[in-house]
Amino acid sequence: QSALTQPASVSGSPGQSITISCTGTSSDVGGHKHVSWYQQHPGKAPKLMIFDVSDRPSGVSNRFSGSKSGNTASLTISGLQAEDEADYYCSSYSSSTTLYVFGTGTKVTVL
Amino acid sequence: QVQLVQSGGEVKKPGASVKVSCKASGYTFSSYGISWVRQAPGQGLEWMGWISTDNGNTNYAQKFPGRVTMTTDISTSTAYMELRSLRSDDTAMYYCTRGGRDGYNFWYWGQGTLVTVSS
Numbered sequence: 001q002s003a004l005t006q007p008a009s010v011s012g013s014p015g016q017s018i019t020i021s022c023t024g025t026s027s028d029v030g031g032h033k034h035v036s037w038y039q040q041h042p043g044k045a046p047k048l049m050i051f052d053v054s055d056r057p058s059g060v061s062n063r064f065s066g067s068k069s070g071n072t073a074s075l076t077i078s079g080l081q082a083e084d085e086a087d088y089y090c091s092s093y094s095s096s097t098t099l100y101v102f103g104t105g106t107k108v109t110v111l
Numbered sequence: 112q113v114q115l116v117q118s119g120g121e122v123k124k125p126g127a128s129v130k131v132s133c134k135a136s137g138y139t140f141s142s143y144g145i146s147w148v149r150q151a152p153g154q155g156l157e158w159m160g161w162i163s164t165d166n167g168n169t170n171y172a173q174k175f176p177g178r179v180t181m182t183t184d185i186s187t188s189t190a191y192m193e194l195r196s197l198r199s200d201d202t203a204m205y206y207c208t209r210g211g212r213d214g215y216n217f218w219y220w221g222q223g224t225l226v227t228v229s230s
Contacts, residue, residue: 045206098172
């Protein structure tokens with residue numbers, strides 16, 4: 001089971017919007033609604049930001065939004081802020097022998 | 112509130128075994144399965160497997176054939192992950208996680224346990 005493909009890095013200026021892609025297959029991203037996104041600051045455990053493609057847990061800013069088209073999911077961060085600088089990982093439930101697969105990770109830099 | 116508290120860091124020699132614990136609180140332990148996720152230094156997240164805290168059923172990633180065992184102790188609300196025949200590339204932070212109300216995704220995370228494999 002290969003990891004989902006994400007861009008290694010994405011950057012933007014404060015206030016701008018950025019989008020991170022997450023490409024998988026019809027066995028994972030394209031075939032299931034359980035696609036999620038995680039934010040990880042250095043030395044910290046990951047934090048759930050988006051679940052089931054586009055839902056936000058309570059307490060997560062509405063500047064974070066998710067979507068999916070075919071085998072590719074996307075995370076958009078609007079109104080970029082310095083605190084958004086972190087690593088971001090997507091994950092998907094999978095109908096292969098591995099229940100879950102993670103993305104390769106994207107480092108977001110706020111310029 | 113849901114909390115997952117993991118055991119402390121470990122240093123092991125190649126070929127040894129390690130057993131990491133994850134004590135849950137703030138919810139009914141047997142109602143949600145536990146997944147284990149690891150992260151090598153500077154690398155991404157890797158799902159290792161899942162255990163049902165209700166009946167002990169497991170699903171392990173194919174990457175760890177015969178090397179990983181996940182168990183639970185309902186009496187203490189604790190999940191365990193044992194990794195055997197350790198290699199240097201098993202050096203990583205190991206996290207236990209819990210799903211949401213429907214059991215899916217990774218809503219709650221332990222603080223992580225650093226396992227270092229070095230001769």
